[in-house]
Amino acid sequence: MWIVAHGGSMQPRIRDGDRVLVQARPARMRAGMVLLVDRNGRPLMHRLARWDDFIVVLRPDTLEHDDPPVPVRDVVGRAVAVSRDGRITPLVSTLQFGAAAWLRYAREQVRAARLALRRRARRAIVGPR
Secondary structure: OEEEOOOOOOOOOOOOOOEEEEEEOOOOOOOOOEEEEEEOOEEEEEEEEEEOOOEEEEEOOOOOOOOOOEEHHHEEEEEEEEEEOOEEEEOOOOHHHHHHHHHHHHHHHHHHHHHHHHHHHHHHHHOOO
C-alpha cells in the first residue's frame, strides 16, 4: 500500500509529503530497514536499530537517540520504495526495484549520449555559433 509520509525525521531519504510503498511485515528483520509501526494508534515510520523476539527499537535518521521500544506485533510493514516528483526510488535492493532503478539510469545515460551526438552533428554541419 502507498502512504503519505508526514514529518522530517527520515530526511533526506523520505521527505514530508513523499509517497512511500509499504509491504507486509517482513518475516526476517535486519537492522537498517525502514519499518512502519502502529504506536498507540498513530503510524510511525523509522529505521530499525535493534530488535528481539518481542520488541523493536526504531531510530529516526535525523536524530541520534532511539525511539521507545514497540512490541513486534505492532509492526505493520516495511517501506520498500519512495515516490517523489513522479519518480520511484527503491529503499531495498530487490530484483523488482533494483532492475527498475538500473533501467532508469541506463535510459538517462542513453538520452544524454543521444543529445551530445545531436549537438556535435549540428556543430559539424552548421558550425559553431
